[in-house]
Amino acid sequence: MTVPLTVEFSGGLEILFGGERTLNITLRPSDKQASSTIADLVKYLCDERMTDKRKELFVIEEYHVRPGILVLINDADWELEGEEEYVIQSGDQILFASTLHGG
Amino acid sequence: MPSAPLFSLCELCSARKPFLRRPKTGQKICQFCFFHVFETEIHNTIVAASLFYPGERVAIGASGGKDSTVLAHVMKTLNERYNYGVEFILLSVDEGIRGYRDDSLETVKRNKDQYSLPLEIVSYHDLYDGWSMDNIVAQIGKKNNCTYCGVFRRQALDRGAQKLGINHVLTGHNADDMAETVLMNILRGDTARLDRCTEIITQSAESPIKRSKPLKYAYEKEIVLYAHYKKLDYFSTECTYSPEAFRGTARALIKNLETVRTSAIIDIIHSGETFSLQRHGGRNHAKKLVAGACERCGYISSNKLCKACVLLDGLNAGKAAMQIKLEDSEPAESTGETFVRKQLESLSF
Ligand SMILES: [Zn+2]
Ligand SMILES: [Zn+2]
Numbered sequence: 001m002t003v004p005l006t007v008e009f010s011g012g013l014e015i016l017f018g019g020e021r022t023l024n025i026t027l028r029p030s031d032k033q034a035s036s037t038i039a040d041l042v043k044y045l046c047d048e049r050m051t052d053k054r055k056e057l058f059v060i061e062e063y064h065v066r067p068g069i070l071v072l073i074n075d076a077d078w079e080l081e082g083e084e085e086y087v088i089q090s091g092d093q094i095l096f097a098s099t100l101h102g103g
Numbered sequence: 104m105p106s107a108p109l110f111s112l113c114e115l116c117s118a119r120k121p122f123l124r125r126p127k128t129g130q131k132i133c134q135f136c137f138f139h140v141f142e143t144e145i146h147n148t149i150v151a152a153s154l155f156y157p158g159e160r161v162a163i164g165a166s167g168g169k170d171s172t173v174l175a176h177v178m179k180t181l182n183e184r185y186n187y188g189v190e191f192i193l194l195s196v197d198e199g200i201r202g203y204r205d206d207s208l209e210t211v212k213r214n215k216d217q218y219s220l221p222l223e224i225v226s227y228h229d230l231y232d233g234w235s236m237d238n239i240v241a242q243i244g245k246k247n248n249c250t251y252c253g254v255f256r257r258q259a260l261d262r263g264a265q266k267l268g269i270n271h272v273l274t275g276h277n278a279d280d281m282a283e284t285v286l287m288n289i290l291r292g293d294t295a296r297l298d299r300c301t302e303i304i305t306q307s308a309e310s311p312i313k314r315s316k317p318l319k320y321a322y323e324k325e326i327v328l329y330a331h332y333k334k335l336d337y338f339s340t341e342c343t344y345s346p347e348a349f350r351g352t353a354r355a356l357i358k359n360l361e362t363v364r365t366s367a368i369i370d371i372i373h374s375g376e377t378f379s380l381q382r383h384g385g386r387n388h389a390k391k392l393v394a395g396a397c398e399r400c401g402y403i404s405s406n407k408l409c410k411a412c413v414l415l416d417g418l419n420a421g422k423a424a425m426q427i428k429l430e431d432s433e434p435a436e437s438t439g440e441t442f443v444r445k446q447l448e449s450l451s452f
Contacts (some may be wrong), residue, residue, distance in 0.1 A: 011169075011327065011339045067358035070327055077123035077328070080131055097331065098339075099279075099323045 003027045003036055003090050007045065011098030013069070016058055018051040025049075027088060038071070039063065039084040041094065058096075070097040115140070122332075126322045126361070127369060134332050141329055145317055146181050152303045154315055157188035162264050162272045165193040165214065165222070167207030169330050170275030172214060172337040174318055177329075178273065179218045192267060193218075196259040197226035198252065199235025207338040217336060225263035227255055231411065234418055242418060254410045258402060261312045269312075276316040279323040282368040283353040285375035290353070294380050301375040311403045322368065 007023045014021045027036040027044060043063045046055055060066050064084070071078035072095040073086055088094075111131065113121045119133035125140075132140070148154075155161065163178060165171045175193060182189050195211045198204050208224065215222040228235045239251050264272050281301060288297040299305065304315040318326065330337055360367040396402065397409035408416070 010331075067362055068354070070324060072331070075122065075332075076120075079124040080121055095331075097327055099327045 001029070001034070003029075003088050003092075005041075005088055005090070005092045005094060007041070008093065008095045009097075010095065011070075013058065013096050013098045016050055016052040016054065017045070023049060035087045037084060037088065038073075038078065038086045038094070041088060042084070065096070068099055070099055071095070072097070123325075123328055126324050126365065129365060137325075137328070137332070141321070141325055142177055142180060142184075145177055145321060146185060148303070148320055149181070149187075149317055152315070154304070154317060155187050155189045158190075159188075159271065160190045160192065160267070160269045162192050162194040162223075162260075162267060162269045163220075164260055164272055164274045165195045165211045166275070167195070167210035167214070167338040168275070169326055169335075169337045169339060170277055170318065170323075172210070172335050173321075173326050173330050174273060174275040175214060175218055175220065176333065176335055178317070179220065191220055192269065193220050193222040194260060194263045194267070194269075194272065195222065195224045196256055196263070197224050197228070198256070199227050199237055201237055204236075210336060210338040213336050223263055223267055225259050225266070227259065230259055230262060231255060231415055232419065234415065239418060242421075251414055254414055257310065258409070258411045261310055262402070264312045271313045271315065274314055274316055275318055277318045277321050277323050277326055278368050278372060279354070279357065281316075281319055281375070282357055282371040283350055285371050286353045286357065287349060288375075297375065297378060298380050301372055320369075320372075 004024070004026050007025055009017055009021055009023075017023065025041075025044075027041060029036045029040070033040075042059060042065055046059055046063060050058065056066070058066060058069070065071060071083075073081045074093050075095075078086065111121060113119045113133035113136055114130045115132050115136040119135060121131035122134045123137060124131050125137075163171065163175050165175055175191070178189075178191055181187065182191065193211060193215055195208060197208060211222060211224075214220075226235070236252065243251075260272055264270065284300045285297065288294070288300055301319075303317075303319050304313060306313045329335075357367060357371070364370070395404060397404040397412055398407050399412045400409060402409045402411065404410075406413075
């Protein structure tokens with residue numbers, strides 16, 4: 001089953017994704033899985049959508065979101081939603097916001 | 104049919120769905136309660152430090168970025184809610200960085216209308232013989248330009264404030280920034296700065312203008328969330344000329360520490376505030392510097408020429424001013440300044 005969702009970037013992260021602030025994505029779970037999680041999404045973003053080579057600005061240790069990047073799932077702090085294990089629902093809005101840059 | 108809620112409830116009001124976990128306390132709270140506690144804590148910081156007096160005119164250093172935008176929004180809100188009686192003015196520095204500063208200045212101009220606050224813009228070009236940051240970089244390359252930005256920026260804010268007849272400037276430094284600064288000063292053994300870098304109000308012999316940091320205890324995560332939930336209009340691209348490697352490393356270290364010790368930031372600030380440092384000659388000597396005026400431009404300076412004029416001489420002579428020795432007694436306040444000083448020190452050795 002495929003899941004359509006919207007991914008947004010802010011705080012400078014958009015630079016890593018060709019300057020795109022919003023991506024409309026359709027995730028296809030791998031054969032063994034029935035659903036996709038944030039972890040799957042992050043891996044997909046790194047492998048398929050990132051235009052910048054500096055993966056370490058987005059993830060550490062193979063696909064864990066770098067500390068200091070805020071993730072919001074439908075506007076809620078991902079810390080309330082199970083972080084990487086959250087199962088993505090159709091139509092979800094996922095925001096990745098870097099807090100690492102000055103202001 | 105009434106039933107148990109599908110999700111847990113806000114730990115403060117027990118009425119709404121929680122939207123975030125506070126980094127400071129671990130509490131899961133709703134947006135409404137978040138706005139309330141975030142604003143109230145800043146108000147408490149202001150009251151505890153007696154930051155303002157009624158009728159005071161205060162400039163808000165506005166870069167268009169998230170910190171200063173949240174600062175401006177919260178200052179306006181609290182000023183009205185608690186009747187501080189303060190007259191706030193947005194003060195921006197135009198460094199002349201094409202593509203970065205023009206866009207962020209557009210944001211500040213919109214903020215001016217959104218918050219109905221007056222705006223004053225001072226430019227490097229006007230202050231420094233036509234030397235914009237782009238021109239400086241074209242001449243000296245990308246490597247040492249933070250030196251120029253650190254010195255020029257500080258003076259530019261001071262001069263902007265002086266032009267407005269104001270002697271108090273607020274900056275958007277937050278708790279994360281402050282923890283980084285404490286850590287950087289420890290790692291460098293910079294005890295003079297360590298002693299003062301956590302102070303909410305800083306005033307030094309080398310600057311006529313008082314600086315303060317109302318967001319000192321506000322976490323970056325909450326600042327970003329506040330801006331996001333309030334839909335504030337801010338600019339979020341990094342300065343193209345800011346390769347602040349040391350600060351970046353300190354930041355990454357703190358973020359990693361936080362994953363194993365959630366209170367790391369506030370703990371580091373607390374350490375910085377309560378360190379009791381043994382006095383040596385150095386600091387007292389620095390305090391005794393007599394504040395005179397720059398012979399050329401009249402800016403406060405303990406030497407014949409102020410730092411900006413010395414740097415300008417170097418630029419005008421067609422080379423980077425490598426030999427400058429900065430007798431620096433300023434607190435580590437504006438981003439990059441300590442970094443700059445060390446860079447200069449290592450160059451002059
Ligand atoms: Zn609540
Ligand atoms: Zn001067």
